[in-house]
Every structure is written in C-alpha cells, then in structure tokens.
Amino acid sequence: AIYIQEVVSGKRILISHHPGLNSAPAWSPDGKRLALVLSKGGNPDVYILDLDSRKLRRVTRSFAIDTEPVWxxxxxxxxxxxxxxxRPQLYRVALGDGKVQRLTFEGRYNARASWSPDGKYIAMVNGDRGKYRIAVLDLASGAMRVLTDTALDESPSFAPNGSMIIYATEIGQKGVLSAVSVDGRVHQRLMLQKGAAREPAWSPYLQ
Incomplete structure (x- = not known):
C-alpha cells in the first residue's frame, strides 16, 4: 500500500491499495498528481493518480517490468x-501522446533516475562490469558521463539549484553520503559520526 504522511501532524492517508505491487510513488511538480507503479494488471506498469479526483491513468503497457517513475x-x-x-535501462514517456523513447545505451544497467531542475540532465546509477556509479545524461546531446569512481553508488538526487548531486555509497563497508557536481569536478563526502546512511533525497527550496 502507499500512504501520504503529513510532516507536521503525522497523519497518514491511504492512497493506493490495489492487489499486487503498490510502489515507487513520485510527486508531480505541482503536487496534484502521483506517479506510481502497480501490478494489478499483471506486470508492473507506471500509472498516474489524480489526488483530488482519485482517478487512475495507466501510462505504460508492457510485458516487462516498468518502475521508478520520475517527473x-x-x-x-x-x-x-x-x-x-x-536489461534495466531508462526510458522517457511523453504524457501528451504516450510516446516512449529509450534514453540510455551505455552500460548493462541504468536506473534510479533523477531529473535536474532545469530539465537538461538525468542523473542515474550506471552499472557496468560489476561497478555501480553515478552518471549524468545530457538530454540535448545524448552524451553520458560517469561522475564517480566508487563501486556501490545509489540513489542520486539533484540539489534544488541543479549544481550538485547527492548520492549514497559504501566506504569501508559503511554506508555514507557523498556529493558530486554535474560536471564531475567537485566531490564531497558527508561523514556521519554514527550509523550508516542510504537513500538520500534533497528537499525543495523552502519558503
């Protein structure tokens, strides 16, 4: 099941409870819709839920596994x-006409997309030869650049200004957070005194 939890009150609202998978929820930029993955039709497909009307729209129809939607x-x-x-690769679907386009071709694995705020880049986890690194795709040129040199990177998330990408990785068998600039020139490691870190997500600008 998928719930929305109000941060201030702690109240939980049930949003999706269909048979099978209910997973990978993602807010639309205007906060009025939710992209999610459901397997109620058989295979996992991407749907969009209108939060006011609760109307559900199916976006993908495939015999494969479609997951991890990002707006x-x-x-x-x-x-x-x-x-x-x-193999897992990234695809783009236009919501107007439903046309699907494959975006990634380099590497045996490309997943966990994060779209830059200006719409120009897609950050992802690029897997090849047993190593999983953060890469960025220039949507205009189609060029992909691997930004990191570690081997177990995951969960990239763009900063609100689009200049940096935060991600999780493993150093000395411990989960840590790191950040890299979009051009790959600046690298930062965010060490925690206790515990391990995974699944980072950058908040939007707060008023």
Whole structure:
C-alpha cells in the first residue's frame, strides 16, 4: 500500500491499495498528481493518480517490468526504468501522446533516475562490469558521463539549484553520503559520526 504522511501532524492517508505491487510513488511538480507503479494488471506498469479526483491513468503497457517513475520539471513527461530491452535501462514517456523513447545505451544497467531542475540532465546509477556509479545524461546531446569512481553508488538526487548531486555509497563497508557536481569536478563526502546512511533525497527550496 502507499500512504501520504503529513510532516507536521503525522497523519497518514491511504492512497493506493490495489492487489499486487503498490510502489515507487513520485510527486508531480505541482503536487496534484502521483506517479506510481502497480501490478494489478499483471506486470508492473507506471500509472498516474489524480489526488483530488482519485482517478487512475495507466501510462505504460508492457510485458516487462516498468518502475521508478520520475517527473520532468514541467510535468509533461516521465522517465522510468524498464527491462523491456532485456536489461534495466531508462526510458522517457511523453504524457501528451504516450510516446516512449529509450534514453540510455551505455552500460548493462541504468536506473534510479533523477531529473535536474532545469530539465537538461538525468542523473542515474550506471552499472557496468560489476561497478555501480553515478552518471549524468545530457538530454540535448545524448552524451553520458560517469561522475564517480566508487563501486556501490545509489540513489542520486539533484540539489534544488541543479549544481550538485547527492548520492549514497559504501566506504569501508559503511554506508555514507557523498556529493558530486554535474560536471564531475567537485566531490564531497558527508561523514556521519554514527550509523550508516542510504537513500538520500534533497528537499525543495523552502519558503
């Protein structure tokens, strides 16, 4: 099941409880819709839920696994992970006409997309030869650049100004947070005194 939890009050609201998978929720930029993954039709597919009307729209139809939807900054498209080509890769679907386009071709694994606030780049986890690193795709040119040199990177998230990408990695068998600039020139490590860290997500600008 998928719930929305109010941060201040702690109140939980049940949003989705269909048979099978209910997973990978993602807010639309205007906060009025939720992209999510449901398997109620058989295979996992991407859907959009209107939070006011509770109307559900199916976005993908595939015999493969479609998951991890991420909204474009203007709300006109989604990027998602699918193995419809044989291995996990990133695809973009235009919400206007439903056209699906494959975005990634370098590496055996590309997943966990994060769209830059200006809409120009997609950050992802790029897997090849047993190493999982953070990479960024220039949507205009189609060029991909691997930004990190560690081997177990995950969960990239763009800063609100689009200049840095925070992600989780493993150093000395401990989960830590690191950050890298979009051009790969600046690297930072955020060490915790206790415990391990995973699944970072940058908050939006707060008024």
């Amino acid at each position: 474009s900054p203007d709300g006109s498209a989604l990027v998602f992970t699918s193995d419809r080509g044989g």
